[in-house]
Amino acid sequence: MNKTCYKLLIVNELRRMCMHSRIMQMKQYPQHGKVTVYQHCIAVALMSCWIAWKFHLKVDYEALIRGALLHDYFLYDWHEHSAEHRLHGFHHPRKALVNASEDFKLTPIETNIILRHMFPLTPIPPVYLESWIVCVADKFCALRETLHLGDGALLELYWSNGL
Numbered sequence: 001m002n003k004t005c006y007k008l009l010i011v012n013e014l015r016r017m018c019m020h021s022r023i024m025q026m027k028q029y030p031q032h033g034k035v036t037v038y039q040h041c042i043a044v045a046l047m048s049c050w051i052a053w054k055f056h057l058k059v060d061y062e063a064l065i066r067g068a069l070l071h072d073y074f075l076y077d078w079h080e081h082s083a084e085h086r087l088h089g090f091h092h093p094r095k096a097l098v099n100a101s102e103d104f105k106l107t108p109i110e111t112n113i114i115l116r117h118m119f120p121l122t123p124i125p126p127v128y129l130e131s132w133i134v135c136v137a138d139k140f141c142a143l144r145e146t147l148h149l150g151d152g153a154l155l156e157l158y159w160s161n162g163l
């Protein structure tokens with residue numbers, strides 16, 4: 001595994017997953033700052049792969065990427081005031097899992113990545129190494145995006161060449 005290889009894996013996985021799903025809907029919804037949920041999920045997939053590659057971790061890259069791309073598949077704008085969006089931080093992993101299960105056949109690792117990525121806000125910890133990696137990568141990406149250090153626009157530009 002190397003950087004080029006995992007970037008290619010992400011592009012290929014995203015292409016495949018786009019075909020029969022609502023993944024492109026994530027482009028409509030803002031996440032942190034100017035970064036959309038779609039850009040955020042790609043950023044988390046990239047950072048998750050980088051962590052696994054950097055520390056020579058033995059992971060299932062396919063599950064890692066798919067779980068990262070779907071971890072925030074809740075498909076609404078959580079900034080809008082609505083009774084349904086209350087306590088978004090606590091409830092959105094379950095909503096993301098319900099949506100992802102409707103569109104994909106998920107493996108146990110992918111399911112755990114989506115459901116446990118908000119630990120420790122949600123109290124049950126991840127089970128798999130892949131879930132821990134996405135949990136950590138998500139926090140780094142969220143912080144970077146909130147502080148406007150995110151490169152969402154660049155990412156979009158970069159990836160739109162391949163998609």
Ligand SMILES: [Fe+2]
Nearest residue numbers: 071072092117
């Ligand atoms: Fe999330």
Ligand SMILES: [Fe+2]
Nearest residue numbers: 040071072138
């Ligand atoms: Fe996230």
